[in-house]
Amino acid sequence: MYSYDKEVVERDENTVHMNVGPSHPAMHGTLRVKMEVKGERIIKTEQEIGFLHTGFEKLGENRSYNQFITLTDRLNYFSPLSNNIGFALASEELLGITVPRRCQVIRTILAEMSRLADHSLCVGAMTMDLGAFSSILWTFVEREKLYDVFEAVTGTRLTSSYTRVGGLAFDLPADFVKRVTGILDSMDKTIDNLRKSFYQNRIFLDRCEGIGVITKEMAMSYGITGPMGRASGVPYDIRKFRPYMIYNELKFDTPLYTQGDTLARYKVRIDEMAESISMVRQAMKLLEPGPINYEDQKRTLPDKTSTYRDMESLIHHFKLVMPGEDHGIHAPVIDQYSSTEAPNGELGFHLVSDGTSSPYRVRIRPPSFINYPVLSTLLKGSMLADLVAILGSFNIIAGELDR
Amino acid sequence: MIIQQTENHLALIAKVEAYAEERPLTLLGREEKSHYHQFKVKGLDAKNLIRFLRDDPALEFAMFIDLTAVDYLKYPIAQPERFAVITTLLSPKLGIRVQVKAFVADADARLPSIADLYDGANWTEREVWDLYGIEFLGHPDLKRILMPDDYEGHPLRKDYPLKGRGERGNFPVYHATTQKGGT
Numbered sequence: 001m002y003s004y005d006k007e008v009v010e011r012d013e014n015t016v017h018m019n020v021g022p023s024h025p026a027m028h029g030t031l032r033v034k035m036e037v038k039g040e041r042i043i044k045t046e047q048e049i050g051f052l053h054t055g056f057e058k059l060g061e062n063r064s065y066n067q068f069i070t071l072t073d074r075l076n077y078f079s080p081l082s083n084n085i086g087f088a089l090a091s092e093e094l095l096g097i098t099v100p101r102r103c104q105v106i107r108t109i110l111a112e113m114s115r116l117a118d119h120s121l122c123v124g125a126m127t128m129d130l131g132a133f134s135s136i137l138w139t140f141v142e143r144e145k146l147y148d149v150f151e152a153v154t155g156t157r158l159t160s161s162y163t164r165v166g167g168l169a170f171d172l173p174a175d176f177v178k179r180v181t182g183i184l185d186s187m188d189k190t191i192d193n194l195r196k197s198f199y200q201n202r203i204f205l206d207r208c209e210g211i212g213v214i215t216k217e218m219a220m221s222y223g224i225t226g227p228m229g230r231a232s233g234v235p236y237d238i239r240k241f242r243p244y245m246i247y248n249e250l251k252f253d254t255p256l257y258t259q260g261d262t263l264a265r266y267k268v269r270i271d272e273m274a275e276s277i278s279m280v281r282q283a284m285k286l287l288e289p290g291p292i293n294y295e296d297q298k299r300t301l302p303d304k305t306s307t308y309r310d311m312e313s314l315i316h317h318f319k320l321v322m323p324g325e326d327h328g329i330h331a332p333v334i335d336q337y338s339s340t341e342a343p344n345g346e347l348g349f350h351l352v353s354d355g356t357s358s359p360y361r362v363r364i365r366p367p368s369f370i371n372y373p374v375l376s377t378l379l380k381g382s383m384l385a386d387l388v389a390i391l392g393s394f395n396i397i398a399g400e401l402d403r
Numbered sequence: 404m405i406i407q408q409t410e411n412h413l414a415l416i417a418k419v420e421a422y423a424e425e426r427p428l429t430l431l432g433r434e435e436k437s438h439y440h441q442f443k444v445k446g447l448d449a450k451n452l453i454r455f456l457r458d459d460p461a462l463e464f465a466m467f468i469d470l471t472a473v474d475y476l477k478y479p480i481a482q483p484e485r486f487a488v489i490t491t492l493l494s495p496k497l498g499i500r501v502q503v504k505a506f507v508a509d510a511d512a513r514l515p516s517i518a519d520l521y522d523g524a525n526w527t528e529r530e531v532w533d534l535y536g537i538e539f540l541g542h543p544d545l546k547r548i549l550m551p552d553d554y555e556g557h558p559l560r561k562d563y564p565l566k567g568r569g570e571r572g573n574f575p576v577y578h579a580t581t582q583k584g585g586t
Contacts, residue, residue: 050549057534058558062565093437220495223467223523235404236466236495242407242438254404333480335473336436337491337502350471350489354479363471365491370469373526402549 014038018384022051026129026388029398033375037384045379047372052402060362064328065091065165066301066320068362073159075347075366075400078121079114080160081150082342083400088163089244090338090349091359094331095299097166101246102290106172107163108245109283110153111340112276113180116187117146118343118395119227119269119276123194126266126392130207135197138190145183152179165329166300167293177284184277191273198266208263212378212390215260223370226345227268228394232260238341250282265393299329328357335361344368344395366400408498412440415499418462422455431483431506439491441502446488446514449505453490453517456501464492464501470517470527472535476561485509486537490517490524507537516542534559 018035021027030051036043056075060068072083085107092099099107124139147157152173154160162169198204214224219232229236237254239247255271257264294300301320302313319327331353339348345367352361371394378390416433419442423430428451431443444452456464468491475482484506493500507514516539518525528539529548536557539545547554554570556563 050547050551053549055558058565217465218522220466221522223469223521234466234495236493237404240404240406241498334436337439337469337500338437346468348469348491350469350491352473354477360478361473363469363473365469365471369526369530370467370523373522377522 011036011043012038015043020387022048026391028125028391028396029401031372031391031396031398031401033379033387035379035384040384042379042382042384042387045376047376049372049398050402052398054403056403057362057364060359062358064323064357065331065359066329068359069163069165070159070161073161075364075403076118076342076344076368076397077158077399078397079118079343080158081110081114081154081162082118082340083347084160084163085111085245086340086342086347087349088165089340090336090351091165091331093338094334094336094351094353095165095329096332097294097296097299099167099294100291102288103167103292104245105283105286105288106168106292108247108250109180109280109287110150110162111245112279112283113146113149115343116273116276116280117143117150119273120146120187120190122343122392122395123266123269123273126389126395127198127204129388129392130204132197132204135194138193142183142187142190145186149176149179149183152176164293164301166296170303171292172287177287180280180284184280187273187277191270191277194270205263207385207389208266208393209261210259211262211382211386212393213259213261214374214378216258218374218377219260222374224345224374225370226341226343226367227272228265228371229345230255231257231264231268233258238339238346244340246283246286249286250279252279262389262393269395323357325356330355330357331359337365339365342367344397344400345371347400364400364403366403368394368396368398368401369403372396372401405493405495406498407438409438411494411497411499415462415497415501416440418459419452419456422452422459426451428452436502439500439502441489441504443483443504443506446484446505446507449488449490449503450515450517450520453492453503454520456492456494456503457520462494463496464494466493466495467521467523468493468500470524470531472531472537472559474535474559474561482506486512486535488514488531488537512536513538513540515540516545518542533557536560 015038021032022030032048034046056071072087073080075083120139120143124136128136151157154162214232216233219229219234252275255268297316306313307317333355335352337350339346348365350363351359354360428448434441470490473487486507488505490503533547
């Protein structure tokens with residue numbers, strides 16, 4: 001292994017204050033890092049966040065459960081479907097609803113496809129930050145194909161808002177399976193190319209191997225989950241810990257590395273993409289015709305065609321959509337924490353209900369916010385250029401960092 | 404892989420109740436949720452219970468998951484105090500999660516910080532301080548994190564209006580040509 005000395009430098013008259021971000025091409029959104037550097041060694045860093053704070057949690061207290069789904073699109077805007085599904089599952093657990101089988105299969109397929117889209121952007125952008133420009137073009141081509149499918153399914157490319165409490169907005173298009181199968185085959189080749197180009201690449205290994213090491217104890221103490229945690233040897237994946245949707249029927253491995261460095265985080269993401277492809281293939285075989293929404297129309301929005309054609313559905317639609325005390329979905333007066341495995345880690349929603357149609361409190365436990373603080377510890381005593389490599393492997397999304 | 408093992412909940416409850424008996428610690432209640440248990444305590448007792456959960460060799464709640472707060476000012480069911488600080492932890496050994504709900508009074512909104520037990524609590528406690536105004540005693544760097552440093556008030560409190568108190572209009576406007584602040 002490439003030995004890398006992490007030398008701790010003392011402050012003296014040559015110490016310079018440096019400021020990276022909040023608007024900097026390598027800072028992945030609006031992140032700011034204030035640094036004290038001497039030569040190329042970092043002495044001390046301080047992270048500043050909050051530039052994209054939008055007050056989602058306050059807004060959530062004043063919106064109905066279904067209205068909040070549009071806000072979840074803006075959390076991790078590289079995988080909005082994962083957030084939609086996470087919130088829908090959390091509110092369904094609060095209400096005690098189990099959605100039909102077809103809905104669960106569709107949600108699983110889309111959650112894994114958005115993981116593919118998120119990881120492909122992250123691994124492409126990380127290598128681009130380190131100077132390899134072609135890989136981001138390869139992954140962007142694949143991501144573009146996935147986004148075309150998302151557009152066909154949800155109607156939009158970015159702000160999908162596809163789930164509803166107790167179901168989905170609408171069913172899949174007719175040619176879905178055929179289109180996705182074609183994408184997965186070309187995605188396999190891209191993953192193969194990424195492995196061939198970087199796993200033996202001297203320049204890439206020198207920049208990544210042994211850089212930014214997060215030990216297992218650090219990861220647990222900071223609460224780091226997802227690919228970052230699994231790169232440090234924390235065997236925690238909510239799809240295995242507490243299987244939701246149809247994950248207990250799928251065969252998949254959770255890649256686990258123990259090095260905890262930037263290279264391990266890169267490899268975990270590549271391996272997870274390969275697993276996701278296999279999961280989508282398995283789940284598509286389980287797609288069977290059937291209803292997509294929960295049958296109780298007092299809690300689930302009826303589908304649009306019946307809203308316009310029969311009177312009961314129209315009444316139910318208005319009862320659910322109109323504002324006011326007597327309308328909307330009424331949850332039991334409890335509080336409940338539920339979480340799903342989003343591309344970056346554990347995405348949790350702590351919902352407190354007071355029995356009215358809007359939640360009393362929505363706490364979003366975003367993976368980025370919990371994963372990001374460890375950066376200061378890693379940068380102490382390391383080189384200035386490592387900031388770009390380490391941050392690229394974190395995949396911090398400002399939307400869910402600041403909420 | 405850490406797999407959820409719900410049968411370990413009984414061992415956890417027995418351990419925590421024995422600890423509460425042994426120490427002068429009042430358990431205000433225990434609630435069973437869909438897949439975890441929530442223990443309710445007073446704010447000043449929370450840190451002792453969390454330290455016990457982390458250090459007890461039979462429990463080992465080594466993994467930090469989340470720390471957040473709830474303002475029960477307008478809640479329909481009466482609660483022991485106005486604020487609740489909720490800490491979620493995971494035990495890789497037992498395969499279960501646990502929640503500690505610490506109640507904090509409005510007049511004296513402070514409780515001991517757990518930032519020395521879990522590194523992840525550092526930023527989440529800053530966030531709770533920023534949005535709820537609950538002070539964490541012994542926190543290494545308690546300052547605002549999401550809102551600007553010169554912001555007044557704590558916006559997630561229930562008595563804080565949704566449209567704000569006119570802060571937006573009072574932010575200083577910086578002009579690119581003069582580089583001088585003004586309103």
